[in-house]
Amino acid sequence: MPLSFPLIDPIAFSIGPLAIRWYALAYVAGLLGGWFYAKRLAARADLWGNLRQPKPIDVDDLIVWVALGVVLGGRVGYVLFYNLGSYLSQPLEIFAVWRGGMSFHGGFLGAVLAIVLFARSRGLNPLAILDMAAVVTPIGLFFGRIANFINGELWGRPAPDFPYAVVFPHAGPVPRHPSQLYEAFGEGLILFIVMAFAARRFGFRRPGLLGGIFVLGYALARIAAEFFREPDAQLGFLFGSSVEALGGGITMGMLLSIPMALVGVGAIVMAARGLTRPRRAVEAA
Numbered sequence: 001m002p003l004s005f006p007l008i009d010p011i012a013f014s015i016g017p018l019a020i021r022w023y024a025l026a027y028v029a030g031l032l033g034g035w036f037y038a039k040r041l042a043a044r045a046d047l048w049g050n051l052r053q054p055k056p057i058d059v060d061d062l063i064v065w066v067a068l069g070v071v072l073g074g075r076v077g078y079v080l081f082y083n084l085g086s087y088l089s090q091p092l093e094i095f096a097v098w099r100g101g102m103s104f105h106g107g108f109l110g111a112v113l114a115i116v117l118f119a120r121s122r123g124l125n126p127l128a129i130l131d132m133a134a135v136v137t138p139i140g141l142f143f144g145r146i147a148n149f150i151n152g153e154l155w156g157r158p159a160p161d162f163p164y165a166v167v168f169p170h171a172g173p174v175p176r177h178p179s180q181l182y183e184a185f186g187e188g189l190i191l192f193i194v195m196a197f198a199a200r201r202f203g204f205r206r207p208g209l210l211g212g213i214f215v216l217g218y219a220l221a222r223i224a225a226e227f228f229r230e231p232d233a234q235l236g237f238l239f240g241s242s243v244e245a246l247g248g249g250i251t252m253g254m255l256l257s258i259p260m261a262l263v264g265v266g267a268i269v270m271a272a273r274g275l276t277r278p279r280r281a282v283e284a285a
Helices: 022-042 056-081 084-089 091-095 104-122 126-151 179-202 209-226 252-272 279-284
Strands: 011-015 018-021
Touching: 011 022, 018 022, 022 056, 022 126, 056 084, 056 104, 056 126, 084 091, 104 126, 104 252, 126 179, 126 209, 179 209, 209 252
Parallel strands: none
Antiparallel strands: 011 018
């Protein structure tokens, strides 16, 4: 017996003509949670070794840079990777962000660029600041995927025999995997625990190590989730749709996650060998 989709209004509350959506609140919760955790990490001298610690004001300003990078990168990534043909025919729709359409991979690249530029402007080690961001990012991923579920979007593949399948209101009468919750668990909760443990174990003394662990962990979690997630309607399966062992074929989410996994492995190897550490820090060690 499939589960009924909980009828949750996408609008959390309204103030006059202003409607506050759960999706917006998820972004706010992710940013505030990340900001609070990042300030605690930045204040611990034992995690930074010989690297320069960010000041509290640096963390405050960094959140603004990251928010802009995520929003701009996420939108540009969605336009380029997922629906370019449609937006080329209606270019003004690119700016209609209230209608949805954000790419994690695009938002990730936008955030990375914003962090690197910010770190250089403040004289901080860019890789170490990326590491700090990597530790707190699963908080935003968790809330974002919960918001996807509340919105009844990015649903899973048909699963008529799965006892916890959900009939989503905009996906027809077929019971489907609640893949948004799978992603909240894997990309959010599990990755948060892994990153918290890695931060306590290694700190930021090997710049790039924690960032590599995060990138690899996210890529693996996303690829696993893609086996349960319905591919975007305008793209479908890119190839291998007839190969039963692939669970339906290769999706854009899988394809974009493969280079992420390779970058993550490369960053871990380089950091473990000390190739990313500043020369003065290496000599001091």
